[in-house]
Every structure is written in structure tokens, then in C-alpha cells.
Amino acid sequence: MWNYSQKVLDLFYNPVNQGAITDEQEPDVAVVFGEVGSIACGDALRLHLKIQVSTEAILDAKFQTFGCTSAIASSSALTEIVKGKTLDEALQVSNHDIANYLGGLPEAKMHCSVMGQEALEAAIFRYRGIKVEDHEEDEGNLVCSCYAVTEPRIRRIIIENNLTTLEQVTNYLKAGGGCGTCLAAVEDILQEIQQQQAAVPTRLAAELATVDMTTAALPMTTLQKISLIQQVLDQEIRPVLRADGGDVELFDINGDHVQVVLKGACHGCSSSTATVKYAIEAQLRQRGLPTLTVEEVTV
């Protein structure tokens, strides 16, 4: 028997926000739904949103779910999380937010939280007139035909969740959990991403070493310092990191001590220290801040 958190069981036995939102003819209100999954996959979720058109705020959310204990609990959690958010805020909700809300999910059930995040995206895309099928991020080669999982989607979920093993990919996406024919292909994708991630710091350091020094090493005001750091990050470092599925943001500056937050593939990457030290810090030092230290913080 699965070891579910109390919160999962509570929301399973007493789900909240179940049902549909019917098209209410109110001014300034739109009703939309998004759906993912299939009967063949064994779980499916239809998420209904009631949206205030003028502010894009989610006024209400309801769900209909075909699935197991954790799929039903994840659906309730999702509706609770998104209520009151704007659509842009809601798009930031990740499957981890759903799992965290539930006090965690067994690893093998993480795909339930992924399903929630995807239904949310589907609903918002539909509201905005973007056909889910057109969501170019996830369009592409079908890798797992048992569960209809495409290559871009596998890449996205691996990077977003820092997945490192084949088993995790199956737990999050179901890909590979059926006939198993696709396992080798999934493993190749996983390996490729891992290799790319490992290569980022070295490549970055090499690329940055060739950049000219354009700023003189003069004493700067704090304001100048901040804007220089921001400029170097935005123009020189982030594009390279982003190309590999990662990102970085300035978090705080205290004298010569700079704190940054690594995102996406960079976050939790085994070589994140190298990224911070040899790529970001080295580059900033070259650009006229020789005494600067850079540190990664997690928020």
C-alpha cells in the first residue's frame, strides 16, 4: 500500500472544489477548461477555471478527475493553489508546488502532480487562444507511444525537475512504464541532457575568457556596481545558461559579496559551484570588479 501523506488522504476522502463550472453569463467573467490524460493512460483531469476578464484573476477553480488517490488529491490541491492568482502567476505554478502542497507524493506518483500542472497550462492556453497542440515546446517526436509522450516534453520535465534517473522519468511522465520499448530512447535523452549540463561551466568559462575587458577598473558607486553586474548577467551570462535550459538571477549585493539564484537546469546541477565560481564570478572580476565574490543562494 502506498505511503501517502495525511494531506493526500484528507483531500482524497474529502476532496474540495470537485465538479464543473458551467458557463456563467456574468459580465467580465469567462469560463474555460483544460484537460489532460486519457482513459488508456489510467488517469485524466479536466480543470475548470472561472476568470475575471479585466484582471485575468482566477475567481474559481474546479476539477473532474479519473484516477487514483493521489491524482484526486493533486487535483484538489491544484484548485486550491490557483484560486486568486492571475493567469500569469498561475503559469508559474509547478508540479512541485502541487506535490509540496500535499506534503509530498510518493516518487512513483509524481506524474499525478505533473498532470495537474499540465491541465492548468492547457486551461490557460485555451483561454488565451493558444491551441495546446500548438504548444511548440511539447510538440515533436513521439518517444513513448504507450503514454503519448514527446521528446520535448521529456526534456522539459527532466530539466524542470532535475531528474537524473530513468526511473524518475517514468515516475514523472509515465514514459517507459508500459511496454518499455522507449526506455532506450528516454535514456539517451537523459544522458544527453546530463552531458550538456556538465559541459556548461567549462564552455562558459572558455567563451567568457575571450570577451574583451570594456570597463576600466575604477572605484564604483554601489548603484554603478549593481547596474554593471546586472548588465553582465543579462547580456553575457544568462543567454549562455538559457541555451542549456538554465538561468541565473541577481538576488542581493552586500559590498563585494554578490548573491545569485540559479534556475532551471542550473539549479541543483552537480556543477553549479563551478558555474558560479568559474563562470559568473570570474567574468565579473574581469569586468572591473576584481574583489567580488559570488555565492549561490536558494530561495
Add this chain to the structure above:
Amino acid sequence: MVIYLDNNATTRVDPDVLEAMLPYLSDLYGNPSSMHSFGGQVGADILKARGQVAELLGAEETEIIFNSCGSEGNNTAIHAALAAQPDKRHIVTTAVEHPAILNVCKHLEKKGYRVTYLSVDRRGQLDLLELEAAMTGGTALVTTMYANNETGVIFPVEQIGAITKDYGATFHVDAVQAVGKVPIDLSTSTIDMLTLSGHKLHAPKGIGALYVRRGFRFRPFLLGGHQERGRRAGTQNVPGIVALGKAAELAQTHLYNVERERRLRDLLETQLQSQIPDCEVNGGGASRLPNTTNIGFKYIEGEAILFMLNQYGICASSGSACTSGSLEPSHVLMAMQLPYVILHGSIRFSLSRFTTEHEIRQVLTVMPGIVDKLRSLSPFNNDRADWLQSRNVA
């Protein structure tokens, strides 16, 4: 209070069985292989147990090899059959076997054996013509179950055996689910080897037996000492063996009133079907074990049903993927080509002689509400939408 309807998974140890085995966990700890009389006494008790098991099967004492479990029995039987005919490289089995057969076969395929997996129809039944067509002079072994653990569907083993014999192949039967539930008489049978497991018939876990027909060229799987007449090495599990003997004796008595169990099963089955729309018995048209029913409740998912039942202390099991840790639904229900709406929402109730009518009525009281509640959550409930059926189906 627990209402235990998962007896095909395992059974409770019968109190009489427990009583019979207890002395061998305390005072009577001698090793039956020892030369002194303290061990010798235990040896005599093993002999008695061997007789009890043989009696239940219509076999001879020397045809019974005690071992640890059904998986061991199945592995041993396959190994023995292939070792006895090293020049034959073909195995016939079915798509609905227990993993202790299927995974061995898959392993053997990697070693160069050819394996035919016979299909089953919507009722879970084999097509004997398909079996005939698969057989060749190079077939070493036909291994099929007696009765299916998930649906209870019984295979026509003697007919299968007759075909097997026509081609000179060995016939092994995995009877783990059948022993103690249906009468078996090996004295007049075509079966060469038969596997049984103690914990499915009210003995404890960790004891099983393999029947090997007298005269069959048997090669042991586990090598070592001379226990079990050199056919299965390893110090005998004396308490387990005594328990299995007692359990076999009790099972034989029980076979006379298995009808009571069948009535309760039928009550459960017919009442659920009449109270709950859109459900059907998987394998319902076939001959089945008297204690098993497997029912598909459309539009909802099995694990969710089990967790709801669990709230009322009711233990059942499900063929749904979500319970098993794998993502595929039951290979048995898949092989029966049931539609997805049924196979994801299938629940197995398996009774035992300890099941009471009161317990069955309890299940009947709560089950309609559970199905209603889950269906009210399901997107299929409102519009029976086929959007889900049409999308993502490979």
C-alpha cells in the same frame, strides 16, 4: 474490524494449523536429517505431512517435494523439464501466467529458447486450437496455470495435458490458486508436475510443494544435501511442512462445503451488479474458482476504490496500475482485451472459508456509495465524454 477479501493474495493461518506447527517452533526442534531419535521423531512427522499433501492431490508420498514457495516450485519445474530434454528448445505457456512463470520464460528467451505465449479471449479462456498449432516435436514444456489468480478462470488442464502428451512434451501446472479450492486427482491425470503454495491455503508463508510424477526424469534445481531424497537440498522447514500437511488435511474437508463460499461469492457478485450500474464481471462467462470475483466498475480507477474500501476496513485488491507500482494495468485483464474503462477500475474480491455472510453484506452496504462518490468526481460521469478515449490511445 477487518473484512478480509484478499485471499488470493494470501490467507490467514488456520488456528488448527497454527496449533499443529507450534511444537516444532519450540520443543520439537530436531533436525530431521539427524541420526538421533530426537531428530528422527521430527522425520516421522514430515512423513505424515507428506502423506497429507499427497492425499489432497491424489498423489503418492514420494511424488511430493517440499520447498519454500510457489515461485520456487515454478522455477524448479521449468528447469527440470528443460534439463530432462536438453535437445528441445521450445516452451508453450500463456499470456496470463504469474510472473514466476512469465519472467522465467522471458529470461529463457534471452538464453535462446523459443517461447509461445498463448492468448486468452474476452472471458479469459484459451483456444485449444491455438495450443495445437503452437506444438511441435521440439516443444519441451507446456506450462499453464490451473486457475487464474486475478479472475479465477479455470483452464481445461486435462485437455491441455492430452494435447501436450501427443507431442511428447512435459506438462507443468501452476496450481497455486486452485489447490484446496477445486478437487484435484493426479492419479489419473496428464500432469507431470504441479506447483502449490502453503500460504494460499491457510498455512503460513514460506512453505510450498512441487508434485513430480513418479518416473519423471527430474533434475534438481537446488543442489546440496540429500534432503527431499536429493531433489531439493536445504534443511527442511519443519514447522512449515507440518503446517502445510495440516492445511492440506483441512482443505480436503473444506472441499466438501466449498459451495457455501460459492454462494457468498455469487451473492456479492449478483448484488453488486444489480445495485451498481455499469459494472461487469471479468471472466464471468467462464468456469471459475468458487471464491473469486473480479468486477470492473466503469469510469473510475481501482486504487481509488481500494482506498475508499480501506476506510471501512475492507481489504480487496485491484488490477489497476496504480496499486502495483508499475504503470501498466494487470497483464491478465489486458490479455483479455478488456476496454480501458473496465480494466482500470477492476477490483478482485477473493473469499475464504472464514468469510461470513455478514461481511459480504457489509461490502454490499458500502460499495454503491463508494462507486457513486468516485463517479461524481470523474469527468466521465457528467458527459461520458469520449474525449479521453479518443486522445492518446496508442
